[in-house]
Amino acid sequence: MLRKYGFEAFISDICCFIDRDKGIFLCLYVDDIMIAAPTKALIAQTKKELAKVFEMKELGELRRYLGCRIDCNQEEHFIYISQKDFITKSLKKYRYNGLNAVKIL
Numbered sequence: 001m002l003r004k005y006g007f008e009a010f011i012s013d014i015c016c017f018i019d020r021d022k023g024i025f026l027c028l029y030v031d032d033i034m035i036a037a038p039t040k041a042l043i044a045q046t047k048k049e050l051a052k053v054f055e056m057k058e059l060g061e062l063r064r065y066l067g068c069r070i071d072c073n074q075e076e077h078f079i080y081i082s083q084k085d086f087i088t089k090s091l092k093k094y095r096y097n098g099l100n101a102v103k104i105l
Contacts, residue, residue: 002026005049027065034065 002009007017007026017026024046025036033056037043050056062070067086072079091097 001053005046029066032065034062 002017006019006021007024008020010016010018013027015028017028018024019026022042023038024042025034026046027034033050035043035046037046047056047058061072064070067083069082069085070079071082088097091099
């Protein structure tokens, strides 16, 4: 279905797609979608096209995705992705939360 809109699936992850001509990255997981593009206009255009085919709800700028915390700084052109909350929760669940971190090169 997404090929119709110029997207091709990643070889390494069939839930991730790219439109190489426009530089749009799209990731789907069950009922969550993440769209990244060079401009907000391209993101809006992509959402508009997808909304013609799929039922979609706008949740605003991405803050969390699949258990990861995501912080974006558009002025400095960086994206920070952290799994700290997931790791902390997992360590507590399996009673390893008293361990100390070790720096690795």
